[in-house]
Amino acid sequence: MNKMPLSNRLFMVMGYFFLYVPIASLVIFSFNESRLVTVWGGFSFKWYGEMFRNDDLLHAAGLSFKIAFLSATLAVVLGTLAGFVLARFGRFKGQSLFAGLTSAPMVMPEVIVGLSMLLLFVSLQSGLGCSSDEPLGLLSRMGCWAFGERGMITIWIGHTTLCMAYVAVLVQSRLKELDRSLEDAAMDLGCHPFKVFFIITIPVIAPALVSGWLLSFTLSLDDYVLTAFLSGPGSTTMPQWIFSSVRIGPTPEVNALATVVIVVVTLFVVVSNRLMLSAQAKRDKAMQAAFSGKS
Protein backbone atom coordinates (compact mmCIF):
# COMPACT_ATOMS: atom_id res chain seq x y z
CA MET A 1 0.00 0.00 0.00
CA ASN A 2 1.12 3.51 -0.73
CA LYS A 3 2.19 5.83 2.01
CA MET A 4 -0.31 8.39 3.20
CA PRO A 5 0.47 11.94 2.07
CA LEU A 6 1.19 14.51 4.76
CA SER A 7 -2.08 16.42 4.27
CA ASN A 8 -4.09 13.23 4.82
CA ARG A 9 -2.04 12.41 7.88
CA LEU A 10 -2.76 15.86 9.30
CA PHE A 11 -6.46 15.44 8.64
CA MET A 12 -6.47 12.06 10.36
CA VAL A 13 -4.73 13.50 13.42
CA MET A 14 -7.30 16.30 13.60
CA GLY A 15 -10.19 13.89 13.15
CA TYR A 16 -9.03 11.65 15.96
CA PHE A 17 -8.25 14.69 18.10
CA PHE A 18 -11.92 15.72 17.70
CA LEU A 19 -13.04 12.20 18.66
CA TYR A 20 -10.89 12.03 21.77
CA VAL A 21 -10.82 15.54 23.29
CA PRO A 22 -14.22 15.13 25.02
CA ILE A 23 -13.20 11.70 26.31
CA ALA A 24 -9.93 13.07 27.68
CA SER A 25 -11.69 15.96 29.40
CA LEU A 26 -14.16 13.57 31.03
CA VAL A 27 -11.30 11.54 32.47
CA ILE A 28 -9.21 14.52 33.60
CA PHE A 29 -12.01 16.23 35.51
CA SER A 30 -13.00 13.03 37.29
CA PHE A 31 -9.91 13.62 39.45
CA ASN A 32 -11.03 17.16 40.31
CA GLU A 33 -11.31 17.91 44.01
CA SER A 34 -13.74 20.79 43.37
CA ARG A 35 -17.46 20.28 43.07
CA LEU A 36 -17.53 22.58 40.05
CA VAL A 37 -16.66 20.10 37.35
CA THR A 38 -14.45 22.24 35.12
CA VAL A 39 -12.83 24.54 37.69
CA TRP A 40 -9.70 22.73 38.84
CA GLY A 41 -9.46 22.43 42.63
CA GLY A 42 -6.64 19.93 43.01
CA PHE A 43 -6.14 16.22 42.40
CA SER A 44 -8.35 13.80 44.27
CA PHE A 45 -9.94 10.37 44.09
CA LYS A 46 -12.81 11.45 46.29
CA TRP A 47 -15.53 11.30 43.61
CA TYR A 48 -14.74 7.66 42.93
CA GLY A 49 -15.48 6.97 46.57
CA GLU A 50 -18.67 9.02 46.42
CA MET A 51 -19.76 7.07 43.37
CA PHE A 52 -19.40 3.69 45.04
CA ARG A 53 -21.35 4.95 48.07
CA ASN A 54 -24.24 6.31 45.99
CA ASP A 55 -27.06 3.82 46.49
CA ASP A 56 -29.30 5.35 43.81
CA LEU A 57 -26.58 5.02 41.24
CA LEU A 58 -25.62 1.48 42.27
CA HIS A 59 -29.23 0.38 42.18
CA ALA A 60 -29.79 1.97 38.76
CA ALA A 61 -26.59 0.39 37.44
CA GLY A 62 -27.66 -3.03 38.73
CA LEU A 63 -31.01 -2.78 36.96
CA SER A 64 -29.33 -1.56 33.75
CA PHE A 65 -26.93 -4.49 33.71
CA LYS A 66 -29.75 -6.95 34.29
CA ILE A 67 -31.84 -5.50 31.45
CA ALA A 68 -28.83 -5.26 29.14
CA PHE A 69 -27.96 -8.93 29.73
CA LEU A 70 -31.52 -10.11 29.09
CA SER A 71 -32.04 -7.85 26.07
CA ALA A 72 -28.75 -8.80 24.43
CA THR A 73 -29.46 -12.49 24.88
CA LEU A 74 -32.98 -12.41 23.46
CA ALA A 75 -31.91 -10.02 20.69
CA VAL A 76 -29.21 -12.46 19.58
CA VAL A 77 -31.75 -15.31 19.38
CA LEU A 78 -34.36 -13.32 17.45
CA GLY A 79 -31.84 -11.35 15.40
CA THR A 80 -30.02 -14.50 14.32
CA LEU A 81 -33.26 -16.05 13.12
CA ALA A 82 -34.16 -12.86 11.25
CA GLY A 83 -30.71 -12.53 9.68
CA PHE A 84 -30.67 -16.22 8.74
CA VAL A 85 -34.10 -15.93 7.09
CA LEU A 86 -33.00 -12.87 5.12
CA ALA A 87 -29.71 -14.36 3.98
CA ARG A 88 -30.69 -17.97 3.25
CA PHE A 89 -34.41 -18.31 2.61
CA GLY A 90 -34.68 -16.50 -0.70
CA ARG A 91 -38.06 -15.11 -1.61
CA PHE A 92 -41.16 -15.82 0.43
CA LYS A 93 -44.52 -14.20 0.87
CA GLY A 94 -44.22 -10.96 2.79
CA GLN A 95 -40.46 -10.94 2.44
CA SER A 96 -40.01 -7.27 1.64
CA LEU A 97 -42.20 -6.28 4.59
CA PHE A 98 -40.10 -8.57 6.76
CA ALA A 99 -36.86 -7.04 5.48
CA GLY A 100 -38.25 -3.57 6.11
CA LEU A 101 -39.42 -4.40 9.63
CA THR A 102 -36.08 -5.95 10.48
CA SER A 103 -33.98 -2.93 9.61
CA ALA A 104 -36.43 -0.11 10.43
CA PRO A 105 -35.76 -0.03 14.20
CA MET A 106 -32.18 1.05 13.44
CA VAL A 107 -33.16 4.27 11.72
CA MET A 108 -36.59 5.00 13.18
CA PRO A 109 -36.32 7.85 15.71
CA GLU A 110 -36.46 6.45 19.20
CA VAL A 111 -39.08 8.93 20.38
CA ILE A 112 -41.54 7.43 17.88
CA VAL A 113 -40.67 3.83 18.71
CA GLY A 114 -40.86 4.56 22.43
CA LEU A 115 -44.19 6.35 22.29
CA SER A 116 -45.78 3.73 20.05
CA MET A 117 -44.65 0.83 22.25
CA LEU A 118 -45.89 2.62 25.32
CA LEU A 119 -49.29 3.15 23.73
CA LEU A 120 -49.40 -0.56 22.79
CA PHE A 121 -48.70 -1.60 26.38
CA VAL A 122 -51.19 0.90 27.82
CA SER A 123 -53.87 -0.23 25.37
CA LEU A 124 -53.14 -3.86 26.24
CA GLN A 125 -53.46 -3.05 29.92
CA SER A 126 -56.88 -1.49 29.53
CA GLY A 127 -57.94 -4.05 26.92
CA LEU A 128 -57.09 -6.96 29.21
CA GLY A 129 -58.71 -5.23 32.16
CA CYS A 130 -55.61 -5.33 34.32
CA SER A 131 -56.81 -2.67 36.74
CA SER A 132 -60.35 -4.00 37.12
CA ASP A 133 -61.43 -6.30 39.95
CA GLU A 134 -63.26 -8.74 37.71
CA PRO A 135 -61.86 -12.24 37.60
CA LEU A 136 -59.48 -12.55 34.69
CA GLY A 137 -59.03 -15.37 32.26
CA LEU A 138 -55.75 -17.24 32.18
CA LEU A 139 -54.55 -15.47 29.04
CA SER A 140 -55.29 -11.99 30.28
CA ARG A 141 -53.77 -12.84 33.64
CA MET A 142 -50.57 -13.80 31.83
CA GLY A 143 -50.78 -10.63 29.75
CA CYS A 144 -51.22 -8.49 32.83
CA TRP A 145 -48.31 -10.19 34.54
CA ALA A 146 -46.08 -9.22 31.60
CA PHE A 147 -47.49 -5.85 30.57
CA GLY A 148 -49.56 -4.91 33.63
CA GLU A 149 -47.20 -2.25 34.74
CA ARG A 150 -44.31 -0.49 33.12
CA GLY A 151 -41.01 -1.79 34.37
CA MET A 152 -38.31 -4.28 33.66
CA ILE A 153 -40.29 -6.47 31.27
CA THR A 154 -41.57 -3.63 29.09
CA ILE A 155 -38.06 -2.12 28.91
CA TRP A 156 -36.70 -5.56 28.06
CA ILE A 157 -39.14 -5.96 25.15
CA GLY A 158 -38.32 -2.47 23.85
CA HIS A 159 -34.58 -2.93 23.99
CA THR A 160 -34.78 -6.38 22.42
CA THR A 161 -36.74 -5.04 19.46
CA LEU A 162 -34.17 -2.29 18.90
CA CYS A 163 -31.13 -4.54 19.33
CA MET A 164 -32.33 -7.48 17.24
CA ALA A 165 -32.18 -5.23 14.17
CA TYR A 166 -28.45 -4.71 14.66
CA VAL A 167 -27.87 -8.42 15.27
CA ALA A 168 -29.88 -9.31 12.14
CA VAL A 169 -27.75 -7.01 9.99
CA LEU A 170 -24.50 -8.41 11.40
CA VAL A 171 -25.63 -12.03 10.96
CA GLN A 172 -27.01 -11.41 7.50
CA SER A 173 -23.85 -9.79 6.19
CA ARG A 174 -21.68 -12.50 7.77
CA LEU A 175 -23.77 -15.23 6.15
CA LYS A 176 -23.60 -13.54 2.76
CA GLU A 177 -19.80 -13.49 2.92
CA LEU A 178 -19.64 -17.17 3.74
CA ASP A 179 -19.53 -20.01 1.35
CA ARG A 180 -22.76 -21.95 1.34
CA SER A 181 -21.08 -25.12 0.19
CA LEU A 182 -20.44 -26.45 3.70
CA GLU A 183 -24.11 -26.20 4.57
CA ASP A 184 -25.15 -27.59 1.20
CA ALA A 185 -22.75 -30.52 1.49
CA ALA A 186 -24.05 -31.45 4.93
CA MET A 187 -27.60 -31.26 3.66
CA ASP A 188 -26.80 -33.35 0.60
CA LEU A 189 -25.37 -35.99 2.93
CA GLY A 190 -28.76 -36.21 4.61
CA CYS A 191 -28.23 -33.99 7.63
CA HIS A 192 -31.43 -32.45 8.95
CA PRO A 193 -31.60 -28.67 8.30
CA PHE A 194 -31.95 -27.99 12.05
CA LYS A 195 -28.83 -29.99 12.77
CA VAL A 196 -26.97 -28.20 9.97
CA PHE A 197 -27.97 -24.90 11.50
CA PHE A 198 -26.66 -25.83 14.94
CA ILE A 199 -23.49 -27.72 14.05
CA ILE A 200 -22.34 -25.72 11.02
CA THR A 201 -24.03 -22.34 10.65
CA ILE A 202 -23.90 -21.27 14.30
CA PRO A 203 -20.18 -22.07 14.84
CA VAL A 204 -19.30 -20.37 11.56
CA ILE A 205 -21.14 -17.15 12.39
CA ALA A 206 -20.07 -17.22 16.04
CA PRO A 207 -17.94 -14.03 15.73
CA ALA A 208 -20.98 -12.13 14.41
CA LEU A 209 -23.05 -13.47 17.29
CA VAL A 210 -20.47 -12.35 19.84
CA SER A 211 -20.20 -8.86 18.38
CA GLY A 212 -23.99 -8.70 18.05
CA TRP A 213 -24.40 -9.62 21.70
CA LEU A 214 -21.83 -7.05 22.82
CA LEU A 215 -23.31 -4.33 20.63
CA SER A 216 -26.80 -5.10 21.97
CA PHE A 217 -25.52 -5.09 25.52
CA THR A 218 -24.00 -1.62 25.15
CA LEU A 219 -26.99 -0.25 23.24
CA SER A 220 -29.31 -1.40 25.97
CA LEU A 221 -27.02 -0.21 28.75
CA ASP A 222 -26.93 3.19 27.08
CA ASP A 223 -30.52 3.73 26.07
CA TYR A 224 -32.31 6.72 27.53
CA VAL A 225 -35.26 7.56 25.25
CA LEU A 226 -36.95 4.14 24.93
CA THR A 227 -36.52 3.60 28.65
CA ALA A 228 -38.06 6.99 29.43
CA PHE A 229 -41.29 5.79 27.81
CA LEU A 230 -41.22 2.19 28.98
CA SER A 231 -40.08 2.48 32.59
CA GLY A 232 -42.38 2.96 35.50
CA PRO A 233 -41.84 4.30 38.99
CA GLY A 234 -39.08 2.39 40.73
CA SER A 235 -37.37 1.23 37.56
CA THR A 236 -34.71 3.91 37.14
CA THR A 237 -31.86 2.79 34.93
CA MET A 238 -28.31 4.14 34.79
CA PRO A 239 -28.89 6.43 31.76
CA GLN A 240 -31.87 7.94 33.54
CA TRP A 241 -29.75 8.58 36.61
CA ILE A 242 -27.05 10.21 34.43
CA PHE A 243 -29.58 12.31 32.52
CA SER A 244 -31.25 13.70 35.60
CA SER A 245 -27.98 14.42 37.40
CA VAL A 246 -26.61 16.18 34.31
CA ARG A 247 -29.76 18.29 34.18
CA ILE A 248 -29.83 19.15 37.89
CA GLY A 249 -26.14 20.00 38.09
CA PRO A 250 -23.49 17.39 37.67
CA THR A 251 -20.58 16.80 40.01
CA PRO A 252 -17.30 15.07 39.11
CA GLU A 253 -19.08 11.90 40.27
CA VAL A 254 -20.54 11.66 36.76
CA ASN A 255 -17.01 12.02 35.36
CA ALA A 256 -15.80 9.26 37.66
CA LEU A 257 -18.56 7.00 36.35
CA ALA A 258 -17.62 7.97 32.79
CA THR A 259 -13.98 7.11 33.43
CA VAL A 260 -14.89 3.68 34.73
CA VAL A 261 -17.07 3.09 31.65
CA ILE A 262 -14.32 4.27 29.30
CA VAL A 263 -11.67 2.06 30.89
CA VAL A 264 -13.91 -1.02 30.84
CA VAL A 265 -15.01 -0.40 27.25
CA THR A 266 -11.47 0.17 26.01
CA LEU A 267 -10.17 -3.00 27.62
CA PHE A 268 -13.10 -4.92 26.25
CA VAL A 269 -12.77 -3.64 22.70
CA VAL A 270 -9.01 -4.19 22.58
CA VAL A 271 -9.16 -7.70 24.03
CA SER A 272 -12.12 -8.87 21.95
CA ASN A 273 -10.52 -7.41 18.83
CA ARG A 274 -7.36 -9.43 19.48
CA LEU A 275 -9.33 -12.60 20.13
CA MET A 276 -11.49 -12.12 17.09
CA LEU A 277 -8.54 -11.55 14.79
CA SER A 278 -6.72 -14.67 15.94
CA ALA A 279 -9.91 -16.75 15.79
CA GLN A 280 -10.58 -15.55 12.29
CA ALA A 281 -7.06 -16.33 11.14
CA LYS A 282 -7.38 -19.83 12.57
CA ARG A 283 -10.75 -20.42 10.95
CA ASP A 284 -9.63 -19.11 7.57
CA LYS A 285 -6.73 -21.53 7.71
CA ALA A 286 -9.04 -24.42 8.61
CA MET A 287 -11.44 -23.51 5.81
CA GLN A 288 -8.59 -23.33 3.35
CA ALA A 289 -7.34 -26.72 4.47
CA ALA A 290 -10.83 -28.18 4.19
CA PHE A 291 -11.34 -26.90 0.68
CA SER A 292 -7.92 -27.90 -0.58
CA GLY A 293 -8.52 -31.44 0.62
CA LYS A 294 -5.76 -31.53 3.22
CA SER A 295 -6.59 -32.25 6.82
Place this chain on the structure above:
Amino acid sequence: MKKWLSKYLPAGRTGVIAVPYVWLLFFFALPFFFVLKISFAEPDIAQPPYTPLLTHEESKTTITLNSGKYSTILDEVKSFGTESWADAAEQSQYVIAYWNAIKLAFLTMICTLLIGYPLAYNIARADEATRNTLLMLVMIPFWTSFLLRVYAWIGILKDNGVINNILLWLGVIDTPLQMLYTPFSVLLGMVYNYLPFMILPLYAHLTKLDGRLFEAAADLGASKWTIFLKITLPLSKAGIIAGSMMVFIPAVGEYVIPALLGGGDVVFIGNKLMDDFGPNLDWPQAAAVAVVMLALLIPPIVWFQRFEQKQQEEAA
Protein backbone atom coordinates in the same frame (compact mmCIF):
# COMPACT_ATOMS: atom_id res chain seq x y z
CA MET B 1 -48.71 -37.47 19.28
CA LYS B 2 -45.90 -36.38 17.03
CA LYS B 3 -48.17 -36.50 14.02
CA TRP B 4 -50.84 -34.55 15.82
CA LEU B 5 -48.31 -31.89 16.77
CA SER B 6 -46.88 -31.61 13.28
CA LYS B 7 -50.36 -31.03 11.97
CA TYR B 8 -50.79 -27.90 14.06
CA LEU B 9 -47.29 -26.60 14.41
CA PRO B 10 -45.93 -24.77 11.37
CA ALA B 11 -43.40 -26.58 9.26
CA GLY B 12 -39.71 -25.89 9.96
CA ARG B 13 -39.20 -23.17 7.41
CA THR B 14 -42.41 -21.30 8.22
CA GLY B 15 -41.71 -21.64 11.92
CA VAL B 16 -38.26 -20.10 11.59
CA ILE B 17 -39.73 -17.18 9.67
CA ALA B 18 -42.68 -16.83 12.01
CA VAL B 19 -40.81 -16.29 15.28
CA PRO B 20 -39.03 -13.01 14.41
CA TYR B 21 -41.84 -11.97 12.06
CA VAL B 22 -44.56 -12.21 14.71
CA TRP B 23 -42.36 -10.42 17.26
CA LEU B 24 -41.74 -7.51 14.88
CA LEU B 25 -45.36 -7.30 13.76
CA PHE B 26 -46.61 -7.29 17.33
CA PHE B 27 -44.06 -5.07 19.05
CA PHE B 28 -42.94 -2.83 16.20
CA ALA B 29 -45.63 -2.57 13.50
CA LEU B 30 -48.83 -2.91 15.52
CA PRO B 31 -47.90 -0.08 17.95
CA PHE B 32 -48.03 2.45 15.09
CA PHE B 33 -51.70 1.67 14.74
CA PHE B 34 -52.21 2.67 18.37
CA VAL B 35 -50.31 5.92 17.82
CA LEU B 36 -52.62 6.73 14.93
CA LYS B 37 -55.68 5.80 16.98
CA ILE B 38 -54.74 7.78 20.05
CA SER B 39 -53.81 10.84 18.01
CA PHE B 40 -57.58 11.17 17.42
CA ALA B 41 -58.45 11.02 21.12
CA GLU B 42 -58.59 13.80 23.68
CA PRO B 43 -56.52 14.06 26.83
CA ASP B 44 -58.40 13.05 29.94
CA ILE B 45 -57.65 12.86 33.62
CA ALA B 46 -58.01 9.13 33.82
CA GLN B 47 -56.10 5.91 33.53
CA PRO B 48 -55.01 5.82 30.65
CA PRO B 49 -54.92 9.62 30.21
CA TYR B 50 -57.02 9.90 27.03
CA THR B 51 -60.64 9.44 26.00
CA PRO B 52 -61.75 6.26 24.27
CA LEU B 53 -62.72 6.54 20.61
CA LEU B 54 -65.43 3.92 20.90
CA THR B 55 -68.16 4.33 23.49
CA HIS B 56 -71.02 1.95 24.17
CA GLU B 57 -74.17 3.55 25.49
CA GLU B 58 -77.51 1.77 25.54
CA SER B 59 -76.35 -0.77 22.98
CA LYS B 60 -75.32 2.04 20.67
CA THR B 61 -71.71 2.37 19.68
CA THR B 62 -70.40 5.78 18.77
CA ILE B 63 -67.04 6.69 17.36
CA THR B 64 -65.63 10.06 18.36
CA LEU B 65 -62.74 11.25 16.27
CA ASN B 66 -61.01 14.39 17.45
CA SER B 67 -58.83 15.99 14.81
CA GLY B 68 -58.03 18.93 17.06
CA LYS B 69 -54.51 17.72 17.75
CA TYR B 70 -53.68 17.89 14.05
CA SER B 71 -55.35 21.30 13.74
CA THR B 72 -52.94 22.64 16.35
CA ILE B 73 -50.06 21.76 14.06
CA LEU B 74 -51.87 22.65 10.83
CA ASP B 75 -52.98 26.08 12.09
CA GLU B 76 -49.40 26.88 12.92
CA VAL B 77 -48.35 25.95 9.40
CA LYS B 78 -51.06 28.19 7.93
CA SER B 79 -50.24 31.21 10.07
CA PHE B 80 -46.50 30.67 9.82
CA GLY B 81 -45.88 32.90 6.81
CA THR B 82 -48.13 35.71 7.99
CA GLU B 83 -46.63 36.49 11.37
CA SER B 84 -43.37 38.13 12.39
CA TRP B 85 -40.49 36.04 13.65
CA ALA B 86 -41.05 37.12 17.25
CA ASP B 87 -44.68 36.02 17.08
CA ALA B 88 -43.75 32.84 15.29
CA ALA B 89 -41.32 31.85 18.03
CA GLU B 90 -44.14 32.26 20.52
CA GLN B 91 -47.05 30.79 18.59
CA SER B 92 -45.65 28.38 16.06
CA GLN B 93 -43.65 26.20 18.40
CA TYR B 94 -44.38 22.94 16.62
CA VAL B 95 -43.49 24.27 13.19
CA ILE B 96 -40.27 25.78 14.52
CA ALA B 97 -39.43 22.53 16.29
CA TYR B 98 -39.96 20.51 13.09
CA TRP B 99 -37.90 23.02 11.16
CA ASN B 100 -35.06 23.03 13.74
CA ALA B 101 -34.94 19.24 13.70
CA ILE B 102 -34.85 18.91 9.91
CA LYS B 103 -32.39 21.78 9.43
CA LEU B 104 -29.90 20.63 12.06
CA ALA B 105 -30.24 16.98 11.04
CA PHE B 106 -29.42 17.98 7.47
CA LEU B 107 -26.43 20.08 8.57
CA THR B 108 -25.28 17.18 10.75
CA MET B 109 -25.46 14.87 7.74
CA ILE B 110 -23.37 17.27 5.62
CA CYS B 111 -20.76 17.85 8.34
CA THR B 112 -20.39 14.16 9.22
CA LEU B 113 -20.01 13.41 5.51
CA LEU B 114 -17.32 16.07 5.07
CA ILE B 115 -15.40 14.88 8.13
CA GLY B 116 -16.20 11.19 7.85
CA TYR B 117 -15.41 10.62 4.19
CA PRO B 118 -11.72 11.55 4.33
CA LEU B 119 -11.36 9.61 7.59
CA ALA B 120 -13.03 6.50 6.17
CA TYR B 121 -11.04 6.83 2.94
CA ASN B 122 -7.72 7.01 4.74
CA ILE B 123 -8.62 4.15 7.07
CA ALA B 124 -9.61 1.98 4.12
CA ARG B 125 -6.35 2.69 2.30
CA ALA B 126 -4.03 2.20 5.28
CA ASP B 127 -2.14 -1.08 5.57
CA GLU B 128 -3.86 -3.88 7.39
CA ALA B 129 -2.42 -3.55 10.90
CA THR B 130 -2.89 0.22 10.98
CA ARG B 131 -6.37 -0.12 9.55
CA ASN B 132 -7.41 -2.35 12.40
CA THR B 133 -6.11 0.04 15.04
CA LEU B 134 -7.67 3.07 13.36
CA LEU B 135 -11.05 1.38 13.15
CA MET B 136 -10.82 0.37 16.78
CA LEU B 137 -10.10 3.98 17.71
CA VAL B 138 -13.29 5.04 15.91
CA MET B 139 -15.25 2.35 17.71
CA ILE B 140 -14.12 3.06 21.28
CA PRO B 141 -15.96 6.42 21.64
CA PHE B 142 -18.95 4.83 19.93
CA TRP B 143 -19.12 2.07 22.54
CA THR B 144 -18.79 4.56 25.38
CA SER B 145 -22.08 5.81 26.71
CA PHE B 146 -23.84 8.23 24.38
CA LEU B 147 -25.16 10.31 27.29
CA LEU B 148 -21.69 10.65 28.77
CA ARG B 149 -20.30 11.82 25.43
CA VAL B 150 -22.97 14.52 25.28
CA TYR B 151 -22.22 15.45 28.87
CA ALA B 152 -18.54 15.83 27.99
CA TRP B 153 -19.38 18.67 25.61
CA ILE B 154 -21.20 20.59 28.36
CA GLY B 155 -17.94 20.67 30.32
CA ILE B 156 -16.04 21.87 27.27
CA LEU B 157 -18.47 24.50 26.00
CA LYS B 158 -20.06 26.08 29.07
CA ASP B 159 -19.27 29.60 30.30
CA ASN B 160 -16.68 28.40 32.82
CA GLY B 161 -15.81 25.39 30.69
CA VAL B 162 -12.56 24.20 29.15
CA ILE B 163 -12.54 26.40 26.01
CA ASN B 164 -13.56 29.60 27.78
CA ASN B 165 -11.05 28.99 30.58
CA ILE B 166 -8.23 28.52 28.08
CA LEU B 167 -9.20 31.58 26.04
CA LEU B 168 -9.54 33.73 29.18
CA TRP B 169 -6.19 32.50 30.46
CA LEU B 170 -4.55 33.28 27.11
CA GLY B 171 -6.14 36.74 27.22
CA VAL B 172 -7.88 36.28 23.85
CA ILE B 173 -11.23 37.23 25.38
CA ASP B 174 -12.28 39.18 28.49
CA THR B 175 -15.71 37.75 29.00
CA PRO B 176 -16.71 34.14 28.40
CA LEU B 177 -18.18 33.33 25.00
CA GLN B 178 -21.68 31.92 25.02
CA MET B 179 -21.25 28.61 23.23
CA LEU B 180 -23.48 26.22 25.16
CA TYR B 181 -27.26 26.39 24.57
CA THR B 182 -26.89 27.66 21.01
CA PRO B 183 -27.58 25.98 17.65
CA PHE B 184 -23.80 25.65 17.36
CA SER B 185 -23.47 23.52 20.48
CA VAL B 186 -26.35 21.30 19.37
CA LEU B 187 -24.80 20.85 15.92
CA LEU B 188 -21.39 20.10 17.41
CA GLY B 189 -22.86 17.49 19.76
CA MET B 190 -24.80 15.88 16.92
CA VAL B 191 -21.82 15.76 14.55
CA TYR B 192 -19.67 14.25 17.28
CA ASN B 193 -22.16 11.58 18.22
CA TYR B 194 -23.30 10.62 14.73
CA LEU B 195 -19.83 10.57 13.15
CA PRO B 196 -19.27 6.80 13.64
CA PHE B 197 -22.61 6.08 11.91
CA MET B 198 -21.20 7.85 8.86
CA ILE B 199 -17.67 6.44 9.02
CA LEU B 200 -18.60 2.76 9.35
CA PRO B 201 -20.84 2.37 6.25
CA LEU B 202 -18.45 4.54 4.21
CA TYR B 203 -15.53 2.40 5.33
CA ALA B 204 -17.42 -0.79 4.50
CA HIS B 205 -17.91 0.38 0.91
CA LEU B 206 -14.51 2.04 0.42
CA THR B 207 -12.60 -0.99 1.62
CA LYS B 208 -14.20 -3.14 -1.08
CA LEU B 209 -12.77 -1.00 -3.90
CA ASP B 210 -10.22 -2.82 -6.00
CA GLY B 211 -6.81 -1.17 -5.70
CA ARG B 212 -5.95 -2.23 -9.26
CA LEU B 213 -8.52 0.25 -10.58
CA PHE B 214 -6.48 3.11 -9.13
CA GLU B 215 -3.25 1.69 -10.49
CA ALA B 216 -4.74 1.25 -13.94
CA ALA B 217 -6.11 4.80 -13.94
CA ALA B 218 -2.81 6.20 -12.72
CA ASP B 219 -0.89 4.25 -15.39
CA LEU B 220 -3.15 5.76 -18.02
CA GLY B 221 -2.21 9.20 -16.75
CA ALA B 222 -5.21 10.17 -14.64
CA SER B 223 -4.45 12.75 -11.95
CA LYS B 224 -5.27 12.07 -8.31
CA TRP B 225 -8.33 14.29 -8.48
CA THR B 226 -9.59 12.66 -11.65
CA ILE B 227 -9.19 9.25 -10.04
CA PHE B 228 -11.09 10.42 -6.99
CA LEU B 229 -13.90 12.09 -8.92
CA LYS B 230 -14.25 9.46 -11.66
CA ILE B 231 -13.60 6.26 -9.73
CA THR B 232 -13.66 6.51 -5.94
CA LEU B 233 -16.62 8.82 -5.56
CA PRO B 234 -19.02 7.03 -7.96
CA LEU B 235 -18.06 3.62 -6.60
CA SER B 236 -18.66 4.72 -3.02
CA LYS B 237 -22.05 6.29 -3.76
CA ALA B 238 -23.86 3.47 -1.96
CA GLY B 239 -21.77 4.09 1.16
CA ILE B 240 -22.48 7.82 1.02
CA ILE B 241 -26.21 7.20 0.79
CA ALA B 242 -26.19 4.57 3.54
CA GLY B 243 -24.17 6.77 5.89
CA SER B 244 -26.27 9.85 5.16
CA MET B 245 -29.51 8.06 5.89
CA MET B 246 -28.12 6.40 9.01
CA VAL B 247 -27.35 9.92 10.25
CA PHE B 248 -30.21 12.02 8.93
CA ILE B 249 -33.26 9.91 9.81
CA PRO B 250 -32.54 9.29 13.50
CA ALA B 251 -31.12 12.81 13.88
CA VAL B 252 -34.50 14.33 12.96
CA GLY B 253 -36.02 12.61 15.97
CA GLU B 254 -33.15 13.44 18.30
CA TYR B 255 -34.13 14.26 21.88
CA VAL B 256 -31.18 13.95 24.23
CA ILE B 257 -28.72 16.26 22.45
CA PRO B 258 -31.03 19.30 22.12
CA ALA B 259 -32.32 18.66 25.64
CA LEU B 260 -28.82 18.78 27.15
CA LEU B 261 -26.91 21.06 24.76
CA GLY B 262 -29.80 23.25 23.55
CA GLY B 263 -31.03 24.17 27.01
CA GLY B 264 -34.57 25.10 25.97
CA ASP B 265 -33.39 27.58 23.33
CA VAL B 266 -32.92 25.04 20.55
CA VAL B 267 -35.99 22.82 20.62
CA PHE B 268 -36.41 19.81 18.35
CA ILE B 269 -39.71 18.12 17.58
CA GLY B 270 -38.59 15.18 19.70
CA ASN B 271 -38.42 17.53 22.70
CA LYS B 272 -41.93 18.85 22.00
CA LEU B 273 -43.15 15.25 21.85
CA MET B 274 -41.50 14.39 25.16
CA ASP B 275 -42.95 17.54 26.76
CA ASP B 276 -46.46 16.63 25.62
CA PHE B 277 -45.94 13.09 26.83
CA GLY B 278 -44.36 14.00 30.17
CA PRO B 279 -45.07 17.35 31.83
CA ASN B 280 -48.12 18.31 29.72
CA LEU B 281 -49.68 14.84 29.94
CA ASP B 282 -51.28 15.35 26.53
CA TRP B 283 -50.71 11.93 24.98
CA PRO B 284 -53.00 12.51 21.99
CA GLN B 285 -50.95 15.59 21.06
CA ALA B 286 -47.71 13.61 21.43
CA ALA B 287 -49.23 10.91 19.18
CA ALA B 288 -50.25 13.49 16.54
CA VAL B 289 -46.73 14.96 16.60
CA ALA B 290 -45.35 11.45 16.09
CA VAL B 291 -47.72 10.73 13.18
CA VAL B 292 -46.68 13.93 11.40
CA MET B 293 -42.99 13.18 12.04
CA LEU B 294 -43.47 9.68 10.69
CA ALA B 295 -45.22 11.03 7.59
CA LEU B 296 -42.22 13.28 6.97
CA LEU B 297 -39.73 10.44 7.49
CA ILE B 298 -41.45 7.58 5.69
CA PRO B 299 -40.49 8.74 2.17
CA PRO B 300 -36.73 8.80 2.89
CA ILE B 301 -36.95 5.55 4.90
CA VAL B 302 -38.78 3.67 2.14
CA TRP B 303 -36.54 5.10 -0.54
CA PHE B 304 -33.47 4.07 1.44
CA GLN B 305 -34.74 0.52 1.97
CA ARG B 306 -35.53 0.14 -1.73
CA PHE B 307 -32.05 1.38 -2.52
CA GLU B 308 -30.43 -1.06 -0.09
CA GLN B 309 -32.45 -3.95 -1.47
CA LYS B 310 -31.49 -3.10 -5.03
CA GLN B 311 -27.84 -2.92 -3.97
CA GLN B 312 -28.04 -6.36 -2.42
CA GLU B 313 -29.71 -7.85 -5.46
CA GLU B 314 -27.05 -6.37 -7.70
CA ALA B 315 -24.32 -7.79 -5.48
CA ALA B 316 -25.89 -11.23 -5.51
